[in-house]
Amino acid sequence: MVRGNVIYDCGQNGVVGHMGCAFSLIEGNHIYRIGAKREFFGWEVAAIKMHAAVDTVVRGNRVHDSVLGMWLDWQAQGTVVDSNVFYRNTRDVMTEVTHGPITFMNNVFASEFSFDDYAQGAAFVNNLFAGRIRHTAVLDRSTPYHFPHVTDVAGEAFVYGGDDRYVNNLFLAVDDSAKPLCTADAAGAAGMAEAGTAFFDGYPRSLEEYEQLIEEAGLGDEELYRSVKQPVLLASNAYVSGAKAASGEAEAVVSGDGSSLALRETDDELWMTVSLPESIRSATGPVISTADLGQPRIVEEYFENPDGSPIVVDRDITGAARGACSARGPLAAYGDGEVLIWSK
Structure with a gap:
């Protein structure tokens, strides 16, 4: 358990673990300026x-202000990422060669490069993405997955692309007015995201x-699965300021009007102001739970809590209750003023 710490100016990591982090809780920490001086590469x-x-x-x-906010690598399974705030990082979050399930809910990804996804089997519910996203298959690295809620290995698989769920998210495409300390790593990737x-x-x-x-691909063996992307669920997302929706998304709301995102910070508090056009502000989505998300195609485990109980996204990043239909993104409703989204 890592709770309530202030961690800063570390050369390589603020919090790090390899298998020993299994069944852990990382909560309420303030972590910043990690890798910013390039002591490690x-x-x-x-x-x-x-x-x-x-x-x-x-x-x-x-x-915030780190070379990479969070990196979930290999065997992130049953992982729950809830109500975190990432900003002014070169990249906010990276997932790599893992097969899920990983549940991201009520998070704010506020950097210009929000998410770097070299994985599969994730669910994104009621998050705010202010920047770019990159999604990449990995067909030359077969990596392990587990039986549910244990570290026993069930098998290995490639990352075929897809098998993700995006529901009730808000995509802003807002440039970060305060640039991150480290920009070199994202310079090449930004054009591909x-x-x-x-x-x-x-x-x-x-x-x-x-x-x-798969059937239409004809006769073959495992290589057929490399040629066909896995299915994705896209529903009830909102897109503004140039963020683009995939074609045919159910109940997508898209606005070409402008929006803005501002963060005001003190050592102990972080406040957010989001300005949205009315069509986006009033767009709603249902409360999403484990029952709505199914299982990753390869891993036979539901998007659920570590104890096996269902996840129900019925509260927002502030702890406010969501009604049967609430706003898309990490807030249950969007007003005109500041909202306290993190406090020590």
Whole structure:
């Protein structure tokens, strides 16, 4: 358990674990300026960096001004990432060669490069993405997955692309007015990433459609699965300021009007102001739970809490209750003023 700490000016990591982080809680920490001086290079550098975060909960942390906010690598299964705030990082979060389930809910990803996804089997529910997202298949690294809620290995698989769920999220495509301390790592990647979910165009939208595509690929062996992207679920997301929706998304709301995102920070508090056009502000989505998200195609485990109980996203990042239909993104409703989204 890592709770209530202030961690800063570390050269390589703020919080780090490899299998020992399984069944852990990382909560309420303020972590910043990690890797900013470039004492270390490349692999394993992040404010939070974990291999095998099995049934690990990362909740209510404030992470900023770092080379990478959080990096979930290999065997992140049953991981719950809830109500964290990432901002002014070169990249906010990276997932790598893991097969899920990972549940991201009520988070604010406020940097220009919000999410770098080299994984599969994640659910994104009621998050705010202010920047670009990159989604990449990994077909040359077969990595382990587990039986539910234990560290026993059940098998290995490639990352085929897809198998993600995006529901009730808010995509802003707002440039970060205060640039991150480290920009070199993201410079090349930014051109390959984009705001929104349009990179999922051409992916199947159901398991039945996916299975049909596999059958149509003809005779073959495992290599057939490398040629067909896995299905994705996209529903009730909102897109503004140039963020692009994938074609055919159910109940997408898209606005070309402008929006803005501002953060006001003290040592002990972080406040957020979001300005949205009325069509986005009034867009709602249902309360999402484990029952809505199914299982990752490869891993036979539901998007649930580490103790096996259902996840129900019925509160927002502030703890406010969500009604049967609430706003999209991390707040249950959007007003005109500041909202306290993190406090020590």
